[in-house]
Each structure stands twice: as C-alpha cells, then as structure tokens.
C-alpha cells in the first residue's frame with residue numbers, strides 16, 4: 001500500500017487534482033493527475049498516470065457541483081488505484097490574509113477564517129472553500145491542509161506592502177500581498193541546485209496569470225501582483241497595472257459599474273484585449289496578425305521594465321529565472337525579455353535558450369538567466385506531508 005496525498009486546486013469551473021506518494025526523502029513522486037473541467041456546462045473528468053497516459057475518463061450530461069466532482073475523484077481513486085491509500089488532502093487556497101505565516105491544518109476555525117476573507121477574493125475563495133467543505137462533509141476523517149498563494153510573500157518589507165493610501169486602509173487589509181507564492185517557493189527550493197551563488201534573483205512566473213518576484217536569499221522582498229490578481233504584468237485576459245484614473249473615467253464618463261469593470265479588467269484585457277486574437281501565447285506566436293505581434297511585444301516590454309524595477313528594489317541582480325507555461329516553453333519571449341535586459345549585464349546564449357537551458361545566459365554573463373520548471377502541486381504535497389508529520393497527536 002502506498003500512502004498518497006491528494007492535491008486539489010479548485011477554481012470556478014474546474015477542479016484540478018494530483019496524487020503524490022508520501023516519501024521520506026526528496027520530492028514526493030507523482031502518482032497521477034487530472035481534472036474535472038466544465039463544471040457549470042458539460043463536465044468532463046480525465047485522469048492520467050505519472051507518464052501522461054490517460055487512464056480514466058468520464059462525462060456528465062449537465063452541470064455538477066464541486067462536491068459531486070470531489071466525490072467522483074475520490075471514488076475513482078479508491079476503485080482504480082487500489083494499491084494507494086489517501087492519507088491527506090492539500091488545497092491551493094488563493095488567499096490567507098496577513099495572519100497565516102504558512103500552510104494550516106484545516107479545522108472549523110480555519111474554515112471560518114478563510115470564509116471571512118471572501119470579500120477580498122470573491123471570484124476564487126468560494127470555490128476553494130466549496131472543495132474543502134465537500135471533503136470535510138464526506139470524508140471527515142481525512143486531514144486537510146490549506147496552502148495559501150500569498151504566504152510566501154510574508155517576508156515583503158513593510159514599504160513593499162504599502163500602497164500610498166490613508167493609513168487606516170492599510171489597517172483594514174488593503175495592502176500589497178503578492179501571489180503565485182507556491183510557485184515561487186518551489187523555485188526558491190530548487191534554485192540552489194542551479195545557481196547556488198545567486199543572492200539577488202528575479203523570478204518570472206509567466207503563465208496565463210503572470211508576475212515577477214524579487215528574492216533575496218530565497219525570501220520574497222518585492223513582487224508585481226499585489227492586492228488582487230490585477231496588478232503588475234499584463235496577463236492572458238487581465239490588464240496588469242493601469243492608471244486607476246482610467247477606472248474613474250470609465251465609471252464617470254461611460255457609466256460602467258463594478259460588474260462591467262470586473263469583466264473588462266479580468267476577462268477582456270491583457271493579451272486577449274490587445275491582440276483581439278487570443279489569450280493563449282501559442283496562438284499569438286503563430287499568428288500573422290500585427291495586433292498579435294504587438295500584444296507579444298507589450299508583454300515582453302512590461303516584463304523587462306518590471307525586471308528593472310525589481311532589480312532596483314533588490315539593489316542588484318545575480319540571476320533571472322523563467323518559469324510556468326510561457327516562461328518554460330516560449331524561447332521567443334525569453335529572448336525578447338533578455339535582450340531588453342542587456343543593460344543589466346545579462347547576455348543571452350541564443351542556442352541554449354532555443355533548447356530550453358536550463359542555463360540560457362552565456363558562461364561569461366555577469367547576470368545569469370535560467371529556465372526552471374515550477375510545480376505548485378508538488379509544493380502543496382510537500383507542505384501537506386510536512387504538516388501531517390508534525391501535527392499534534394490525539
């Protein structure tokens with residue numbers, strides 16, 4: 001029997017899951033992973049083994065709730081992976097506020113605390129909670145752990161946490177928190193294997209959501225996402241930072257309300273809005289449309305600009321790391337960013353970049369550049385195993 005940790009990442013329309021074997025040393029091995037997509041339309045379940053071979057599929061004719069999807073996932077694992085036993089579940093939770101210094105074992109108090117944070121993340125937290133509750137209801141004996149996307153940035157210096165707003169708003173929680181923390185934490189763990197000497201590092205997490213993190217000795221000291229999923233870099237469908245005056249203008253002059261602004265800022269902007277073609281970087285790179293090319297340039301321009309800003313916050317730069325879907329797979333984007341960052345003494349090795357590195361800067365480049373794959377799910381499995389081991393007995 002293999003003891004396994006079930007990792008769950010519950011979104012509004014999908015639940016992604018992965019199983020990892022509990023292991024005493026090193027990274028826990030992946031057993032399999034999958035998802036239920038289209039929860040609100042025509043849900044489809046698919047699971048693959050550790051080699052990427054599809055080993056299970058299912059479809060439902062109409063919408064199902066998060067709880068039904070979770071139950072199906074657990075039942076499928078119990079029926080098909082008969083040599084594994086799920087010993088705990090680890091959840092990705094987008095936001096844990098300012099109080100949690102790390103992942104927590106979920107109990108009624110933790111659920112209430114996360115619930116109280118819903119006004120900060122109304123688009124995400126209810127779905128994270130729905131998955132937690134479904135498991136707590138149907139499998140009350142199973143320990144659950146919440147891993148928050150912001151806690152890695154608890155080390156941000158106070159100035160990096162502040163907006164220049166009246167003080168009382170900071171006290172109400174309106175501050176710069178930062179996200180993609182599980183990805184950054186995983187990279188911080190891996191970095192010594194690649195660049196053991198690097199002290200000041202900027203990591204570029206470039207997926208459908210995108211941000212940068214400035215790390216000093218593996219600790220976050222500045223980051224581009226802040227209070228919500230909207231700050232910093234342009235993303236697949238999100239704006240990144242814009243002048244807040246634009247929002248006032250749209251409200252006052254064009255009568256846009258909060259719902260219309262939310263749609264504009266979260267779903268209609270970014271690579272999709274600028275290109276009018278797609279939110280997917282693969283489509284943009286393959287497109288002959290000049291608007292697609294401009295969206296790609298704008299993305300690279302903002303990344304390079306913010307690399308400079310974060311290098312300034314670090315007061316120096318030793319290494320730049322690319323990760324996540326675009327960072328790991330799009331040499332074109334890495335090349336554009338590195339060329340714009342030449343002034344920082346970063347010299348791209350074009351051949352190494354084309355083949356994915358891992359080192360993509362020349363041997364004599366004073367600042368090194370790297371491609372390091374991230375693994376947020378494995379980071380959650382590590383945290384969950386850790387908390388399980390150290391939880392008080394009884």
Ligand code: ADP
Nearest residue numbers: 206207208209279280281282324325326329330
């Ligand atoms: P998320 O987990 O945030 O949904 P990912 O980290 O999977 O996102 O990244 C998704 C992005 O990565 C998409 O824009 C996709 O186009 C891009 N991507 C994946 N593979 C490639 C590739 N080979 N070339 C360019 N972009 C890629």
